[in-house]
Amino acid sequence: MAERERRQTPPFGGVFAAHARIMDADDMARAVSRMAHEVIERNHGLDLVVVIGLQTGGVPLAERLADALDEIEGIRPPVGSLDVALYRDDIGLRPVIPEAATDIPVDLDNSIVVLVDDVLFTGRTIRAALDAVCDFGRPRAIQLAVMVDRGHRELPIRPDFVGKNLPTRRDEVVDVHLEGVDLGVMQK
Amino acid sequence: MTAHLLGIDGMDRAEIEELLDLTDTFAEIGRRPIARVPALRGRTVATLFFEDSTRTRVSFDTAAKRLSADTLNFAAGSSSLSKGESLRDTVDVIASYGVDALVVRHPMAGTPHRIADWTDASVINAGDGSHEHPTQALLDAYTIRQHRGALDGMHVGIVGDIRHSRVARSNVLAFSALGAEITLVAPTTLLPPSLVGWPVRVSHDLDEVLPSLDVCYLLRMQRERITEGLIPSVREYVSDYGLDAARAARLPADALICHPGPTNRGVEISAEVATDPRSVILDQVVNGVSVRMAVLFLLLGSGRELVDKAESVAGA
Incomplete structure (x- = not known):
C-alpha cells in the first residue's frame, strides 16, 4: 500500500491488518481483461488512447491494462506514469513527497487519456491528476479506470471503468497488490 | 521547528541522497512544455543578496517561480542598507512581508545562521563568505x-x-x-x-x-x-x-x-x-534550478515535520 495512506490513516503510521480478501489474483486478471474490453469498446479501438498510471498504485495496473489491450487488439498503447504530489490540495496540511519522476512519453494534444489508479476514494488525487494532465496538453478526452471504487467521494468525480465497487467504512483501508485486493484497517 | 538549509556540514549521506533523488522529479518539470507546478502556491520566497550574484539569484528565483511561489528580490546595492539600516532591521522588514523562505548570500561567514535565529522563515544559505554554498x-x-x-x-x-x-x-x-x-x-x-x-x-x-x-x-x-x-x-x-x-x-x-x-x-x-x-x-546551470526546487519544496511544501508528528502520535 502507498506510504502516504499508511501515514495518513488513523492511527497514523500503523500496520495494515487485513480482515477480508475481496479479490484474488484470478479475479483481478478477469477485471483487468473486462476493463480492457470496455476501453476498446468506448473508444472504438485504441487509435488515440494513452494509458497513464498514477504513482504509485496505478503504475503497475496501467502496465497490466496496456498488456490486456495489446492482447485483444494487437496494439499496445503508449503508457506513462504521473506523480500528482505537487498538484495536491493538502500540501502544507499533510506530508506530501513525490515518489518518482513523471514520465509522459507522447504529446497528449488530441489524445484520449485513460488515467489508471488502484483505489478511488475521495477523488482528490484524480482532481490533482486532471490538473497535471492539462499541463501536458489538451487531450480530446480524459477517462478514469480504477481497480476498486470504495465510495466516500468529496468531489464530483466518477470512474469510467471499475474493477470492483466496494462499500467501505471511512476508517477502513483497501490494499491493492499483485496477488489481490484486501480490505482491512490500520493497527498500531 | 522551522527547517533550514545552512550548510552541507551536518547533513549525512542519507539526507543528501534523499534530496538528490527528489531532484529527478523537479528536473522532469523543467523539461515540460509548461514548466510550472502549483506546489508552493501562496508561499513567498525572498532572495536576500548582500553580495553580487547573477546566476545563483536567478536560479533560486526561477526555482521558486516554477513551484508557483511568489518571489521578492532584495539586493544590498539598491537598498536602505546604504542609508545605514542594520542587518537585523533589514531582515525584520523583509520578514514582515510574510516571507516563508529567505535565501541569503552574505560576505560574512555565519550570517545565514544568525538570520535563522531571528526569523520564523526557512533560511537557505546561498553562500556565506568563504564558509559554505x-x-x-x-x-x-x-x-x-x-x-x-x-x-x-x-x-x-x-x-x-x-x-x-x-x-x-x-x-x-x-x-x-x-x-x-x-x-x-x-x-x-x-x-x-x-x-x-x-x-x-x-x-x-x-x-x-x-x-x-x-x-x-x-x-x-x-x-x-x-x-x-x-x-x-x-x-x-x-x-x-x-x-x-x-x-x-x-x-x-x-x-x-x-x-x-x-x-x-x-x-x-x-x-x-x-x-x-x-x-x-x-x-x-540547468541542474541548479532543479536542485533548488527540491530544496524549496522539501523545506516549504513537503510537510516533513508533519511526518515526524504523525509518527510520534502513532508511537504514543
Missing part, C-alpha cells in the same frame, strides 16, 4: 551522479583557490559524504592554513593528477588574489593550473569538467576546454 555542492553532486551514476569511488580533483572558496568547502563535504575521493590541487598560498580533518589529499602538480581524475572541478580564480600577493601573476597561474586543451587531453575520455561559474576563460579554463564534450558546465 550548500546548493552549489548539491547541484554539482547531482550533475556528477547524472553522468556517472554515483560518486562512490570517483576521484574528484578540485583545482584553484581552495582557500577562499565556499564552493570547495561545501563540495568536499558533499562529495566525501557520497563516497568520492578528493584531491585538492593548488599552490600552497591558495590552500587553507590547516587541512586537519579534511578528508582530502593535496597536490601541487595538476599534470600528475589529471590522468587519474573522474571529475576535474575548476574554481574561479579571482584577480584580487594577485594584489594580495597569493599568486605572482595570472600568467604563472595559468601555466601551472589552467586547464587548456593540452592538459584536457591528459584527462580520461569519460572524465567530467565542472566549473561553478562564472568562468574566467583563458585563466582557470581555456575557451576550447569550456566547450569540450566532457564539459558539463551548462548541465550544472
Whole structure:
C-alpha cells in the first residue's frame, strides 16, 4: 500500500491488518481483461488512447491494462506514469513527497487519456491528476479506470471503468497488490 | 521547528541522497512544455543578496517561480542598507512581508545562521563568505551522479583557490559524504592554513593528477588574489593550473569538467576546454534550478515535520 495512506490513516503510521480478501489474483486478471474490453469498446479501438498510471498504485495496473489491450487488439498503447504530489490540495496540511519522476512519453494534444489508479476514494488525487494532465496538453478526452471504487467521494468525480465497487467504512483501508485486493484497517 | 538549509556540514549521506533523488522529479518539470507546478502556491520566497550574484539569484528565483511561489528580490546595492539600516532591521522588514523562505548570500561567514535565529522563515544559505554554498555542492553532486551514476569511488580533483572558496568547502563535504575521493590541487598560498580533518589529499602538480581524475572541478580564480600577493601573476597561474586543451587531453575520455561559474576563460579554463564534450558546465546551470526546487519544496511544501508528528502520535 502507498506510504502516504499508511501515514495518513488513523492511527497514523500503523500496520495494515487485513480482515477480508475481496479479490484474488484470478479475479483481478478477469477485471483487468473486462476493463480492457470496455476501453476498446468506448473508444472504438485504441487509435488515440494513452494509458497513464498514477504513482504509485496505478503504475503497475496501467502496465497490466496496456498488456490486456495489446492482447485483444494487437496494439499496445503508449503508457506513462504521473506523480500528482505537487498538484495536491493538502500540501502544507499533510506530508506530501513525490515518489518518482513523471514520465509522459507522447504529446497528449488530441489524445484520449485513460488515467489508471488502484483505489478511488475521495477523488482528490484524480482532481490533482486532471490538473497535471492539462499541463501536458489538451487531450480530446480524459477517462478514469480504477481497480476498486470504495465510495466516500468529496468531489464530483466518477470512474469510467471499475474493477470492483466496494462499500467501505471511512476508517477502513483497501490494499491493492499483485496477488489481490484486501480490505482491512490500520493497527498500531 | 522551522527547517533550514545552512550548510552541507551536518547533513549525512542519507539526507543528501534523499534530496538528490527528489531532484529527478523537479528536473522532469523543467523539461515540460509548461514548466510550472502549483506546489508552493501562496508561499513567498525572498532572495536576500548582500553580495553580487547573477546566476545563483536567478536560479533560486526561477526555482521558486516554477513551484508557483511568489518571489521578492532584495539586493544590498539598491537598498536602505546604504542609508545605514542594520542587518537585523533589514531582515525584520523583509520578514514582515510574510516571507516563508529567505535565501541569503552574505560576505560574512555565519550570517545565514544568525538570520535563522531571528526569523520564523526557512533560511537557505546561498553562500556565506568563504564558509559554505550548500546548493552549489548539491547541484554539482547531482550533475556528477547524472553522468556517472554515483560518486562512490570517483576521484574528484578540485583545482584553484581552495582557500577562499565556499564552493570547495561545501563540495568536499558533499562529495566525501557520497563516497568520492578528493584531491585538492593548488599552490600552497591558495590552500587553507590547516587541512586537519579534511578528508582530502593535496597536490601541487595538476599534470600528475589529471590522468587519474573522474571529475576535474575548476574554481574561479579571482584577480584580487594577485594584489594580495597569493599568486605572482595570472600568467604563472595559468601555466601551472589552467586547464587548456593540452592538459584536457591528459584527462580520461569519460572524465567530467565542472566549473561553478562564472568562468574566467583563458585563466582557470581555456575557451576550447569550456566547450569540450566532457564539459558539463551548462548541465550544472540547468541542474541548479532543479536542485533548488527540491530544496524549496522539501523545506516549504513537503510537510516533513508533519511526518515526524504523525509518527510520534502513532508511537504514543
